[in-house]
Amino acid sequence: MEIHDAIERADREGFTREPPKTLKGQIGFLLKQLGSAKAVATELGVTADSVNRYRRGARKHARADVAAKIDDAVRTRWQPLVRKRRQRQAATMGGITVETRARFGYKAGPLSTDDGRFRRLTVHLPPAYAHRLFNARDTGASDQQMREIIAEGFKEIYFQDGGGRAMGLSDVEINDIDYLDLDY
DSSP: HHHHHHHHHHHHTTTOOOOOHHHHHHHHHHHHHHHHHHHHHHHHTOOOOHHHHHHSSSSSSSOHHHHHHHHHHHOOOHHHHHHHHHHHIIIIIIOOEEEEEEEEEOOOOTTTTOOOOOEEEEEEHHHHHHHHHHHHTTOOHHHHHHHHHHHHHHHHISGGGGTHHHHHHHOOEEEEEEEEEEEO
């Protein structure tokens, strides 16, 4: 889920307005999005009565774990049009910048090694990779499938320098991700 989480963090950095901060405001937003107290309760793992108490203001504060779920649910649904616009721009014009510290393994010709080593890389990938990455996420691709898209981009842009070197390099793998951040 590292790559999915990194896309979500990058989306949140582009918000044009802050999401509601009060418990009552957050619950009101979720009720508009999901339609009923029962649906919100199911999403949060609480009872519909609790949701209604939050909505009315009878409870001013939720338990810490529930408050975190509420905040996450609100931020996940906040400004979907802004998210889509930024993703569309990245997939058509801007591309995506990937910053990571991970173990990269690779396969090349004879006498080369596939023993990976940790590298810290910041690489700007062209729009085609952003498009593939967003499509993969939207269609429910696994984290491993999204890693393969990023690894392919790293192979082409960083390791082979757009076709200028390491032409015998056949595969690049990303393993043991320490951190991964995206920007677009």
